[in-house]
Amino acid sequence: MHFLRLGIAGMRGEVGSGLTPLLAINYAAALGTWIDGGSVVVGTDTRNSSPMFYSAVVSALLGCGCQVYDAGICPAPLLHFLVPHLHADAGILIGAGHHPANWNALVALGGNGAYLNAIQVQELLDIYHSGEYRYCEGDRLGRVSPIPDTAADSYLDQLLAPIEVSSIVEAGYTVIADFCNGSGSIMAAKLASRLGLNLISLNDTLSGILPHDPEPRPRSSTQVQSIMAPLHAAIGFVFNSDMSRIAVVTDDGETLSEEYSFPLAAQHILSRLPSGQTVVTNPCSTRTLDDVAARYGAEVIKTKVGQAFIVDAMLENHAVLGGDGSGSVVMANGVGGYDSFLVMVLLLEAMAVHKTRVSELVAALPRYHLQKRKFTCPAANAYKLLRHLKTAFPDARITEEDGTRFDWRDGWVHLRCSATEPVIRMIVEWRTREEAEDRAMQVQGILERLVSA
Amino acid sequence: MISGRNSGDLKVSVSGVRGIVGRSLTPALAAGFTAAFGEFVGGGKVVVGRDTRRSGEMIEYAVVASLLAAGCQPVLAGIVPTPTLQILVGQQQANGGIMISASHNPMEWNALKFIGADGIFLNDVESGQLLDLYNQPERRYAEEADYRRVRTLEDPFAPHQEKIFRHVDVAAIRRCHFKVAADCCNGAAALYTRKFLTALGCEVLTINDQPDGIFRRNPEPTPANLTELSRVVRENGCAIGFAQDPDADRIGLVDNRGNPVSEQYALVMAADHILSDKPGRVVVNLQTTKAVEDVARSYGCETYYTKVGEINVTEKMLQCKAVIGGEGNSGGIIYPAVHPCRDSFTAMALLLEMLALSCDTVDNILASLPRYYSAGRKYACPANRARLLIRTLKQRYADRQPITADGIRINLERGWVLIRPSNTESVLRLIVEAASPTEAQQLLEEFDREINRQLTPTEKT
Numbered sequence A: 001m002h003f004l005r006l007g008i009a010g011m012r013g014e015v016g017s018g019l020t021p022l023l024a025i026n027y028a029a030a031l032g033t034w035i036d037g038g039s040v041v042v043g044t045d046t047r048n049s050s051p052m053f054y055s056a057v058v059s060a061l062l063g064c065g066c067q068v069y070d071a072g073i074c075p076a077p078l079l080h081f082l083v084p085h086l087h088a089d090a091g092i093l094i095g096a097g098h099h100p101a102n103w104n105a106l107v108a109l110g111g112n113g114a115y116l117n118a119i120q121v122q123e124l125l126d127i128y129h130s131g132e133y134r135y136c137e138g139d140r141l142g143r144v145s146p147i148p149d150t151a152a153d154s155y156l157d158q159l160l161a162p163i164e165v166s167s168i169v170e171a172g173y174t175v176i177a178d179f180c181n182g183s184g185s186i187m188a189a190k191l192a193s194r195l196g197l198n199l200i201s202l203n204d205t206l207s208g209i210l211p212h213d214p215e216p217r218p219r220s221s222t223q224v225q226s227i228m229a230p231l232h233a234a235i236g237f238v239f240n241s242d243m244s245r246i247a248v249v250t251d252d253g254e255t256l257s258e259e260y261s262f263p264l265a266a267q268h269i270l271s272r273l274p275s276g277q278t279v280v281t282n283p284c285s286t287r288t289l290d291d292v293a294a295r296y297g298a299e300v301i302k303t304k305v306g307q308a309f310i311v312d313a314m315l316e317n318h319a320v321l322g323g324d325g326s327g328s329v330v331m332a333n334g335v336g337g338y339d340s341f342l343v344m345v346l347l348l349e350a351m352a353v354h355k356t357r358v359s360e361l362v363a364a365l366p367r368y369h370l371q372k373r374k375f376t377c378p379a380a381n382a383y384k385l386l387r388h389l390k391t392a393f394p395d396a397r398i399t400e401e402d403g404t405r406f407d408w409r410d411g412w413v414h415l416r417c418s419a420t421e422p423v424i425r426m427i428v429e430w431r432t433r434e435e436a437e438d439r440a441m442q443v444q445g446i447l448e449r450l451v452s453a
Numbered sequence B: 001m002i003s004g005r006n007s008g009d010l011k012v013s014v015s016g017v018r019g020i021v022g023r024s025l026t027p028a029l030a031a032g033f034t035a036a037f038g039e040f041v042g043g044g045k046v047v048v049g050r051d052t053r054r055s056g057e058m059i060e061y062a063v064v065a066s067l068l069a070a071g072c073q074p075v076l077a078g079i080v081p082t083p084t085l086q087i088l089v090g091q092q093q094a095n096g097g098i099m100i101s102a103s104h105n106p107m108e109w110n111a112l113k114f115i116g117a118d119g120i121f122l123n124d125v126e127s128g129q130l131l132d133l134y135n136q137p138e139r140r141y142a143e144e145a146d147y148r149r150v151r152t153l154e155d156p157f158a159p160h161q162e163k164i165f166r167h168v169d170v171a172a173i174r175r176c177h178f179k180v181a182a183d184c185c186n187g188a189a190a191l192y193t194r195k196f197l198t199a200l201g202c203e204v205l206t207i208n209d210q211p212d213g214i215f216r217r218n219p220e221p222t223p224a225n226l227t228e229l230s231r232v233v234r235e236n237g238c239a240i241g242f243a244q245d246p247d248a249d250r251i252g253l254v255d256n257r258g259n260p261v262s263e264q265y266a267l268v269m270a271a272d273h274i275l276s277d278k279p280g281r282v283v284v285n286l287q288t289t290k291a292v293e294d295v296a297r298s299y300g301c302e303t304y305y306t307k308v309g310e311i312n313v314t315e316k317m318l319q320c321k322a323v324i325g326g327e328g329n330s331g332g333i334i335y336p337a338v339h340p341c342r343d344s345f346t347a348m349a350l351l352l353e354m355l356a357l358s359c360d361t362v363d364n365i366l367a368s369l370p371r372y373y374s375a376g377r378k379y380a381c382p383a384n385r386a387r388l389l390i391r392t393l394k395q396r397y398a399d400r401q402p403i404t405a406d407g408i409r410i411n412l413e414r415g416w417v418l419i420r421p422s423n424t425e426s427v428l429r430l431i432v433e434a435a436s437p438t439e440a441q442q443l444l445e446e447f448d449r450e451i452n453r454q455l456t457p458t459e460k461t
Helices: A021-034 A050-063 A076-085 A118-130 A151-160 A165-171 A183-195 A222-228 A258-271 A287-295 A307-317 A340-353 A358-363 A379-392 A433-452 B027-041 B055-069 B082-091 B124-134 B158-167 B170-176 B193-199 B227-236 B265-277 B290-298 B310-320 B344-358 B362-368 B383-396 B437-460
Strands: A004-007 A010-014 A039-044 A067-073 A090-094 A103-109 A144-146 A174-178 A198-202 A235-239 A246-249 A278-281 A299-302 A321-324 A328-331 A369-376 A397-399 A404-407 A412-417 A423-430 B011-013 B016-020 B044-050 B072-079 B096-100 B109-115 B179-183 B203-207 B240-244 B251-254 B282-285 B303-306 B324-327 B332-334 B373-380 B408-412 B415-421 B427-434
Touching: A004 A118, A010 A021, A021 A050, A021 A090, A021 A103, A021 A118, A021 B027, A021 B055, A039 A050, A039 A076, A050 A067, A050 A090, A050 A103, A050 B027, A050 B055, A067 A076, A076 A090, A076 A103, A076 A151, A076 A340, A118 A307, A151 A183, A151 A340, A165 A183, A165 A340, A174 A183, A174 A222, A183 A198, A183 A340, A198 A222, A222 A235, A222 A246, A235 A340, A246 A258, A246 A340, A258 A278, A258 A287, A258 A321, A258 A328, A258 A340, A258 A358, A278 A287, A278 A307, A287 A299, A307 A321, A307 A328, A328 A340, A340 A358, A369 A433, A379 A404, A379 A412, A379 A423, A379 A433, A412 A433, A423 A433, B016 B027, B027 B044, B027 B055, B027 B096, B027 B109, B027 B124, B044 B055, B044 B082, B055 B072, B055 B096, B055 B109, B072 B082, B082 B096, B082 B109, B082 B158, B082 B344, B158 B193, B158 B344, B170 B344, B179 B193, B179 B227, B193 B203, B193 B344, B203 B227, B227 B240, B227 B251, B240 B344, B251 B265, B251 B344, B265 B282, B265 B290, B265 B324, B265 B332, B265 B344, B265 B362, B282 B290, B282 B310, B290 B303, B303 B310, B310 B324, B310 B332, B332 B344, B344 B362, B373 B437, B383 B408, B383 B415, B383 B437, B415 B437, B427 B437
Parallel strands: A039 A067, A039 A090, A067 A144, A174 A198, A174 A235, A278 A299, A278 A321, B044 B072, B044 B096, B179 B203, B179 B240, B282 B303, B282 B324
Antiparallel strands: A004 A010, A010 A103, A090 A103, A235 A246, A321 A328, A369 A423, A397 A404, A404 A412, A412 A423, B011 B016, B016 B109, B096 B109, B240 B251, B324 B332, B373 B427, B408 B415, B415 B427
16 A cells, blocks of 8 residues: 655655655755755654664755754654744654554644644645755855754753642642653653652664554553552553553553543643633544543633644634643643643643642543544545535534544544544544444445445 | 755765765765665674865765665774774774765865775775665665664774874884974874874874864865975984875875976885885776886785776785785775775885885986886867767877776877776876977877867767
């Protein structure tokens, strides 16, 4: 199978068959042209193919006369921070994040460190498709320089500035973190020493070899879960390989659905702010967030699915927080993209300040039951299927913000073609597990009948 | 900024993929050819080196990306002379090498030169196969699980120096404590020449020795470009002056009195030196001075002529087990005992050994060698008309048994004439050589008339 996706989430695909060095060169050359030969920070995760894409991207950027800052192996939030910190004009994040092995992605970041918004992406892709790049003659080529040694510390300074660090240090937590052999572990020791944590890191080699499904989900947390009790850990975290997604394991040894990472963070932030705040999420994230927002008098704005849309809507609406059900959170006064270190630090602060256990924080959340399923289906068929499906539930309220959402009084079903993979993703949420499972089975049955028809 | 794509200056040939950076030679082009080369060598190690040109780094990144994607292991030699890289391919047991250098071309040019597992450039047939792969509609890349990691070599020049030192009388050279001047042309040699000559016991004076790729003299090491080196040799009383080109495969000389020596004579001297001790076959290209053949004959040795182009000389040398050879017109000396490639370092060592063992000076040695003078001219001429012209000349001079391997070379009593179409431009070159400057000029005018006569009527029709 060949697979490549180019759009709002950058350039993503299967290594070799879809995403090739030549395409990476053209994507980076388009970016270098778009910023008219300015400066670009380039960082990678630990995947096997990332050094290849790094070389391809740097070649194109130098060719366009861009100054390149080599951030090396760099968690996504650190790169979101570095672009504005180094006054660069753009960034390129190379890494597969939650994608399976043999995938990779290149994501262009703007001067604010955030994903490009829809208009910026359109401009970039227009240049990309024109094939006319700003290639310079030999004496005007760019050069590569390293980032300052202090970069990681500067990031942590900003991250921890609004946090009551002393309370966390005082609590002296034992914390377990599974870095999925990704880029996150390069910050582990620094963060642990600043927060006085006894941090036990799992899968913290920079090998890029995936120890489990890279999406931080309950099924990927067995290693963390199994050592929570023996080590008397206060909290556990499961990260994806670029630190953009996080799932939480409680002191009881329960792995929360990644859907709860955002509501937990929101609960802590909103509880300390006056009412009237705005938070941004997408239409396929848990109702728990709506309930938490309602509790603290905050408004919820729902955008299309994708980090770019959420961050853009946050900026536009002066929202305090953004995030989605994949376990991702971004904060207005933090870096310009999803930051799992932020979630980690916020939850530790919530525990320390309220002198409470994470399981108690979780108990305060209204809980629903979520079913997430995906069906392999190329985009061409998927859109047709979704159109047919709309006639199947005449009693539901249908919204089509991004994909198709069916709302009933007690629950909802959301179906959408992935922007990053050839699959239809289904999310079903109901009060009880049985209802959620029944509904998921029902929709799956209808879809399968449509496919075979 | 360059708007629009001008690929008119791109040249894909046996000598590699060559173009002006940013115009025809882009990261995508370098990556495309490298990916084809990765497929051609079938994985394994590929040694990558470059000269000092500013664009070398950018092209190296593109090359590394494609080698990784093809499942090869890039072994980075960094800034090295071309012969050093050719030797490293064997030393590293690599499946191939890529040299990023436009050699003697001006600064704004760069090129990829492809080297096979044997450490010599791809020949016609292999280049054709590579081009075929490049032109396939789909490229085959490796699975991510099969990716290899990049390696960087610590001391890339060491194997080259060791190999040369095994084949020259280092002790004899060291005993002489020569005072030597070297012009590194701000190329790869700037990193190594001083150390190399110092290791041979020389007192070394270097010029253009900043390895920054800003060539402060015309990069061809021909007499016209060696004024500064001549001055240094003269003012400091050096025994010899060496001039290299940006990738240090070619050599030019200045004698002990500070006079630049014709680019042909480094090879004549080296041939005399090698054959005096170890007679054997000699291979040179068609544009090499007859002095080489005369020297070889004086030792009872045979000389073979090939088409212009290093790979053509190299292949013939390996085939007939020649002991020395090269390309006289470009100051290229090939001493296969070290490695069958043009190598300015081997040339420097051989010439110093010659001075040491003969206890003589460069000007005296040159005076004892047969002396020829050359002259040349070029004509705008499309390839098809050039072919026609060559065919006519071949018939007219049939009794002279002209050599038509590459254009036409006609040997006369007074000297020889070579008329050949350029590999890189739509021009025809006329080169003549004779025993005196006057005779060379006469020969030039004679064949100039001949060429004009042939070209003009065709133009009218």
